[in-house]
Amino acid sequence: MSAGFCKSVASKLLGKMVEIYQGGQHESVKYAEREINRKTIIYGKLIDVIEECLILEVEDIGEVYINSWSVQSIVELKNGSIFDIYNPDERRQVKK
Numbered sequence: 001m002s003a004g005f006c007k008s009v010a011s012k013l014l015g016k017m018v019e020i021y022q023g024g025q026h027e028s029v030k031y032a033e034r035e036i037n038r039k040t041i042i043y044g045k046l047i048d049v050i051e052e053c054l055i056l057e058v059e060d061i062g063e064v065y066i067n068s069w070s071v072q073s074i075v076e077l078k079n080g081s082i083f084d085i086y087n088p089d090e091r092r093q094v095k096k
Contacts, residue, residue, distance in 0.1 A: 003052050006068045010049035017077040018046050020054070022070045042066065043077075 020042045028035050044056035044064060054066040054074075 002068075006049045006052055006054065009054075009074060010046070013046050013074070013076055014049065016046060017044070018056070019043050019075050019077060020056070020066060020071055021073045022066075023072045 022040065022042070042056060042058070042064060044058035046054065047057045047063070048055040049068075052068040054068050054071070056064045056066065058064045
């Protein structure tokens with residue numbers, strides 16, 4: 001994400017809880033007929049954006065600085081998660 005894109009994201013998401021996906025996967029869940037690759041995400045409150053750096057407050061860790069060029073997608077947490085975007089079938093499997 002460029003500095004301009006970061007500024008746009010900040011105007012919408014600053015101070016909100018977000019999930020950031022950087023393109024990695026941390027596990028594969030295998031079922032009888034298919035496999036779901038779970039995405040590696042960073043979850044926290046977007047507290048600042050400086051040029052091309054996103055700063056998140058992450059519970060039990062503190063501030064995390066993310067190079068915006070490594071970000072594939074970012075979503076505000078409301079009723080779903082980033083998994084819902086990449087693996088729509090997981091929506092049915094989430095237990096509340």
